[in-house]
Amino acid sequence: xxxxxxxxxxxxxxxxxxxxxxxxxxxxxxxxxxxxxxxxxxxxxxxxxxxxxxxxxxxxxxxxxx
Numbered sequence: 804x805x806x807x808x809x810x811x812x813x814x815x816x817x818x819x820x821x822x823x824x825x826x827x828x829x830x831x832x833x834x835x836x837x838x839x840x841x842x843x844x845x846x847x848x849x850x851x852x853x854x855x856x857x858x859x860x861x862x863x864x865x866x867x868x869x
């Protein structure tokens with residue numbers, strides 16, 4: 804039951820992370836000579852990063868205590 808609430812609590816963080824990524828990308832893009840990204844593209848990048856980082860965090864959280 805706790806897992807469902809954890810997932811629901813992460814949803815606003817996902818949208819906020821995507822929005823912040825889009826804003827920061829827009830600030831640095833002209834300096835680096837790359838195009839700005841849309842909110843949908845920032846959502847895609849954010850979910851990709853979350854799918855890569857989440858297993859690493861879970862594995863670090865399950866360290867064995869000797």
